[in-house]
Amino acid sequence: MDPFLVHVAVLRRVVGTNVEQLLVGPFDPDGVLGPTAMSTSRIVEGAEMTMEIVLHSASRTITLTGTATAPWSGLCSRCAVEVSGEMTAPLDELFVEKVGEDDDVYRIVDDAINVGPAGREALIVGLPLLPLCRPNCLGLCPSCGSDRNETTCSCEAPKNDRWAALDGLSSLGDTD
Ligand SMILES: [Zn+2]
Ligand SMILES: [Zn+2]
Known part of the structure; x- marks a missing residue:
């Protein structure tokens, strides 16, 4: 079972409630999120992603806030030594019960939401394009x-x- 799949039926029963969750699972379960052509930075292969989230129910939506954390590595853009660290990306997402043709929003499906894609997206966007081994390399x-x-x-x-x-x-x- 996907560790980032959260059942929200209970949360949705009372609009305006919050629930906190700590979720841990593979950042890249399918092995498809390697480095891009733009940068040497990537989330470390085989690493776990940790999501500390707060879900808040509204009438037909759920908001997700919190953070996603994972280790990353890359090559210094000036001297090419390996650089690594841990990255924490902020999350602020909306899950919508029903949408028309708009695929840009996260959905609530069968009273469950998959928060993994939001965490992965935030971490990939947060990777440094030009990593440095030290600020004054x-x-x-x-x-x-x-x-x-x-x-x-x-x-x-x-x-x-x-x-x-x-x-x-x-x-x-x-x-x-
Ligand atoms: Zn020289
Ligand atoms: Zn350097």
Whole structure:
């Protein structure tokens, strides 16, 4: 059974009530939520997602607030070392009993709601596009590729930043 499927019949019986839930289950049960082309950041493969939520019943809707938490990892966008941590994303979603053709809303189906997709979506949206190993990471030398956080290389300081950037690109292409 899906650990993120919540039965809400009792909650809906009295409009205006709240219920708190702590749910834990696989972030990616089907193995389809890998890294995107946009970034190296991803939720760690095989990780659990924890959702601490409050459900609130209105007449034909249920609101979901709270947080979703999972470990993530990626590569520093400047020096390419592995970066990892735990991410908590805020949730604020609406589940609707009946909708026309609008598939953009979460639904209440047979007096149950599946809160997993809302948690996954919030975590994926919250992943850093350009992760950094530290706020002031110095990156790699565009000429020799050495890690400027660890060593000082003897490459000449570029005369002009614009050309230096192009040099960096061409030297990357020349290697191998
Ligand atoms: Zn770095
Ligand atoms: Zn260098």
